[in-house]
Structures are given as C-alpha cells and as structure tokens.
Amino acid sequence: MLIIGGGNAGVSLAGRLLRYHVKDVAVIEPRSRHLYQPLFSHIAGGTADAFEAVRLQSAVMPKGAVWIQDKATDVSTGTRTVLLESGSAVTYEHLVVCPGIQNDWTSIPGLKQAMEGPHGASNYEYELAPKAWKLFKDLTRGTVVFTQPPGPASCDGAAQKPMYLACDHWRRQGVLQDIKVVLAVSTPTIFGMDLIDEELNRKIAEYGIEVRYSTELAAVDPEGRTVELTNTVTGTSETLGYDVLHAVPPQSAPEWLKSTELPAAGSRGGFVEVDPVILRHPRFPSIWSLGDAASTLNSKSGAALRMQTKVLAKNLKAVLRGRKPTTTYNQYSACPFVVSRNTVVFSEFNDAYAPMPTIPGWDNLARERRLTYIAERILLPRVYWNLILRGRA
Ligand SMILES: Cc1cc2nc3c(=O)[nH]c(=O)nc-3n(C[C@H](O)[C@H](O)[C@H](O)COP(=O)(O)OP(=O)(O)OC[C@H]3O[C@@H](n4cnc5c(N)ncnc54)[C@H](O)[C@@H]3O)c2cc1C
Known part of the structure; x- marks a missing residue:
C-alpha cells in the first residue's frame, strides 16, 4: 500500500490502515516537518505562536509505516510504479494520491x-x-x-x-x-x-x-x-x-500531478479524478485519492478529509479482502x-x-x-x- 503525501490525509490514512491491520503501508513525503494548517490563521491573527503548528514528520509518522523521504514526480499506471525525484521508483499494489494543493x-x-x-x-x-x-x-x-x-x-x-x-x-x-x-x-x-x-x-x-x-x-x-x-x-x-x-x-493541483494520467481530460485545476462517493479512480481501480488533491465535489477542508479517511480506509480494506467497496462519503465539509x-x-x-x-x-x-x-x-x-x-x- 503506497501513499503519496504525508500531510493531514496521508498520515491519518496510514494510521487508520495500520489499525485495520493492512500490511506494507509506505508514505512518500519529502518534508522533514509536518504542518497543521488551520493554526496558520491564528498565527496570522496573533492568537497562536508559529511553533504550535509544527511537528517533526518523524514524530507524526505512524509506527509501522515506512517513510520514503522523497518527492513523487510521476505515476506510471501501466507498470504500477511511482517515480521519485531521487531517480528511484516504487511499485504498488494500491496507490493513494494525496499530495495536497498548490499555491499559485x-x-x-x-x-x-x-x-x-x-x-x-x-x-x-x-x-x-x-x-x-x-x-x-x-x-x-x-x-x-x-x-x-x-x-x-x-x-x-x-x-x-x-x-x-x-x-x-x-x-x-x-x-x-x-x-x-x-x-x-x-x-x-x-x-x-x-x-x-x-x-x-x-x-x-x-x-x-x-x-x-x-x-x-x-x-x-x-x-x-x-x-x-x-x-x-x-x-x-x-x-x-x-x-x-x-x-x-489562487490554487490548483501540484504541477507534476497535472501532467500525469490521473486528472480527467480538461478538468478544472488538474486534481485526481475520483468517484466522489467511493474515492476510487474510475479509470484505474488500484488508485484512490482524498484530501485537497482529489477532485471530490465538497469544499476542501481537514473536516471533509477526516470523513473521507474513514471511507477510503474501509473501502480499501474491503477490496483487499476481495469484497466490493460499499462505504460512502456523504460530502460533509x-x-x-x-x-x-x-x-x-x-x-x-x-x-x-x-x-x-x-x-x-x-x-x-x-x-x-x-x-x-x-x-x-x-x-x-x-x-x-x-x-x-x-x-x-
Ligand atoms: C490557512 C489554512 C487554514 C485552514 N483552516 C482549516 C480549518 O480551520 N478547518 C479545516 O477543516 N481545514 C482547514 N484548512 C484545510 C486543511 O488544512 C486541508 O484541507 C488539509 O491539510 C489537506 O490535507 P492534505 O493531506 O490533502 O494536504 P496537506 O495537508 O497539504 O498535505 C500534503 C502533503 O503532500 C506532500 N507532497 C506534496 N507534493 C508531494 C510529492 N510530489 N510527493 C510526495 N509528497 C508530496 C506535502 O509535503 C504535504 O506534506 C486550512 C488550510 C489552510 C491553508
């Protein structure tokens, strides 16, 4: 199980999958520090100190998950491989794409x-x-x-x-x-x-x-x-x-993601195409997405992805056990x-x-x-x- 992005979505999903006894969970995340973005508004408004929004990535990575400290640069759906900035590549059985959003x-x-x-x-x-x-x-x-x-x-x-x-x-x-x-x-x-x-x-x-x-x-x-x-x-x-x-x-999907096969043709913003209820890619069944990088219909937020994490983890667990994914996201934000x-x-x-x-x-x-x-x-x-x-x- 490979996850691109160790932000709010990637880390909480990895934690939940491990709780569900899913094996071989790996997270690709380049940064050494993890940021809690909702506090940025309080920092700007003088009701929080900057240090409160930061933890070491190593401290938030769930025990049992493998952290690949690198940057994804491309996804090859044919070979089920994620290419990394370092030049190496990682193969996957199932891939969850959640590298967040880009500030333009x-x-x-x-x-x-x-x-x-x-x-x-x-x-x-x-x-x-x-x-x-x-x-x-x-x-x-x-x-x-x-x-x-x-x-x-x-x-x-x-x-x-x-x-x-x-x-x-x-x-x-x-x-x-x-x-x-x-x-x-x-x-x-x-x-x-x-x-x-x-x-x-x-x-x-x-x-x-x-x-x-x-x-x-x-x-x-x-x-x-x-x-x-x-x-x-x-x-x-x-x-x-x-x-x-x-x-x-203005914001859009990360640049590298826009040029992969994952967004729908001509989509606004270049986000990962997903079934907004099941959170699975409609063209590549081994690919899933949630959080700010997913082209779900809801207003993007941590509150929305908290619900999405539960849905995606349950659906993925079902598929890994040979069952149909039936848990649905109700578009809450x-x-x-x-x-x-x-x-x-x-x-x-x-x-x-x-x-x-x-x-x-x-x-x-x-x-x-x-x-x-x-x-x-x-x-x-x-x-x-x-x-x-x-x-x-
Ligand atoms: C100022 C601000 C205030 C907010 N306030 C609220 C709020 O009050 N309530 C609320 O519910 N939500 C709030 N949000 C929204 C919430 O923070 C986001 O919806 C949430 O963080 C999205 O999680 P994510 O994992 O999709 O993206 P992120 O948390 O941004 O994580 C994406 C991760 O992917 C990594 N990444 C990027 N590119 C690559 C790559 N190529 N390869 C591998 N990894 C990569 C990044 O380093 C990052 O760690 C706020 C957001 C902002 C910016």
Whole structure:
C-alpha cells in the first residue's frame, strides 16, 4: 500500500490502515516537518505562536509505516510504479494520491513580489503568517486589503479569519475607526449559506468592513502599493492603495500531478479524478485519492478529509479482502470562521452548501459562540496531533 503525501490525509490514512491491520503501508513525503494548517490563521491573527503548528514528520509518522523521504514526480499506471525525484521508483499494489494543493502565487501579476516585500502577508504560507501578525499588530491607521480567490481552494473561508482577528485587535486598541478594511471575495455573498451569511454579515457591519462581492484580485503593484480589483459581473476595475495586503493565492493541483494520467481530460485545476462517493479512480481501480488533491465535489477542508479517511480506509480494506467497496462519503465539509479573538461561527455543509449540522436539526453551532472557539483553538489541535493523525478520530 503506497501513499503519496504525508500531510493531514496521508498520515491519518496510514494510521487508520495500520489499525485495520493492512500490511506494507509506505508514505512518500519529502518534508522533514509536518504542518497543521488551520493554526496558520491564528498565527496570522496573533492568537497562536508559529511553533504550535509544527511537528517533526518523524514524530507524526505512524509506527509501522515506512517513510520514503522523497518527492513523487510521476505515476506510471501501466507498470504500477511511482517515480521519485531521487531517480528511484516504487511499485504498488494500491496507490493513494494525496499530495495536497498548490499555491499559485505567480498566477497574478505582482502578487509574489508583493508577498516578498514589506507590506504583503498571507495565512496560506507558514512563513508569511507571522509576518501578517507583525504588520497588523503595529498598524494604527491606513488601508488593509484582504483577498479571497475563486475556488477551488483549501478551506476557502480561512481567507477571512485573520481579518476578523485583526479587526477585533484594532477595536480593542481603539484604532479600528482609523483603519479602512476592504475584503474582496469572488462570490456574490460572503459564504453561501443563509444562516452563516447572516452571522458573518453582522460581524462585518460591526467591524465596518467594506466588502467587494464578485470581485477578484487582478494585479498588484508592490512598488506603488496598489491592487487592481475586477468585478466579474460588471467587468469594471478598481485600483486601491494599501498599507497592508493580506492575500490568499489562487490554487490548483501540484504541477507534476497535472501532467500525469490521473486528472480527467480538461478538468478544472488538474486534481485526481475520483468517484466522489467511493474515492476510487474510475479509470484505474488500484488508485484512490482524498484530501485537497482529489477532485471530490465538497469544499476542501481537514473536516471533509477526516470523513473521507474513514471511507477510503474501509473501502480499501474491503477490496483487499476481495469484497466490493460499499462505504460512502456523504460530502460533509466544515469551516470554523473565527470571527473574534474568542468566538467562532461554525459552518457545516455539503457539496451544495446545504446545512449538515453535527447534531441533526440543531444548528446552534452556526451562531457566534465562545464554546466553538475553545473547541477550534484549544481542543482541535490536540485532537489533530493525538487522534486524527493516528487514524483514531
Ligand atoms: C490557512 C489554512 C487554514 C485552514 N483552516 C482549516 C480549518 O480551520 N478547518 C479545516 O477543516 N481545514 C482547514 N484548512 C484545510 C486543511 O488544512 C486541508 O484541507 C488539509 O491539510 C489537506 O490535507 P492534505 O493531506 O490533502 O494536504 P496537506 O495537508 O497539504 O498535505 C500534503 C502533503 O503532500 C506532500 N507532497 C506534496 N507534493 C508531494 C510529492 N510530489 N510527493 C510526495 N509528497 C508530496 C506535502 O509535503 C504535504 O506534506 C486550512 C488550510 C489552510 C491553508
């Protein structure tokens, strides 16, 4: 059993497969450190330290799994082989492809340079998140522009979290009224679910945030410190000066993956083609995929892949024992919107953005609450390191 990618999906799947007594589990993962991405938003917003989001990869790799510290560069479905950057190759009986998503910083003119300059930051890169908090913390007046790209993206709503955290900080410092906050979102509403939109719009009004709907970042001039925003409905453009730019990049499948046989012909983003319910490749039955790299229909998130891990592990176990894969993924996803330094609005939804509350019929977690902040900020990281990565949650 070979897994490409030892991130959230790969490690938790390896842990679960070993618990199911699947033999010969190997994970290809080039990095020496494992990152817990949901904490990046807190690092950018000043409610977590950077070290909290990192562990050694060797410490999170499940006991019994073989770690191949290398990078996959191609998959040969004919010979059932994964080619590695080092020049060697690994054969597989079954292959799970989960190398995550790629941040396309160069797809918008000037964006990469702006991030490298003194006024740009992002919670979508571990190195740029502490820089965001440094910029927010010291700001007492000026204009801050936040951007959320069109999907597919990893946990789309995470683009907004540092904004709410920063606004709450500025409000506590008594400077919020001197800071113009502009958010550009590509969607016509703030999220897309009535109840969540209602909660987020209330916070947006409270903080005095100016939202540009159906709007995308078209270009950045890092020298002149301006962004060009384009409204995708009217086609009009606006040039806006900024003191701080917090940007989230457009995203797509990792480059090497796009050029394999695994995505569907002409697919958007180049993600691995899978049956979105069974999580098996429709053309190559020995290949499976989950997490951010899979072309499932749900909004990509750790919450979604936690469900997917259970489904994929059960289906794989069934196939290895000569049975049919019958466990189905119900398209659940979730996004905890951190809307202040001690509250969260917790959205749970399916691929059509219909509510999927954990407790059916009880949508109270979708209201702004302290309880969900404690769950998201304090409990969940512990559950992640100690249970999810071990395939136990
Ligand atoms: C800022 C931010 C905030 C988020 N907040 C939340 C949240 O609050 N709640 C939530 O549920 N989700 C959240 N998410 C989403 C969640 O983190 C992802 O959905 C999840 O990490 C995806 O897991 P994955 O294993 O598919 O990808 P990753 O965790 O990114 O892991 C992919 C792994 O594959 C490895 N890899 C890459 N290329 C290769 C290769 N060629 N060969 C071998 N290995 C390779 C990488 O090194 C990496 O370790 C957030 C994401 C971000 C970026």
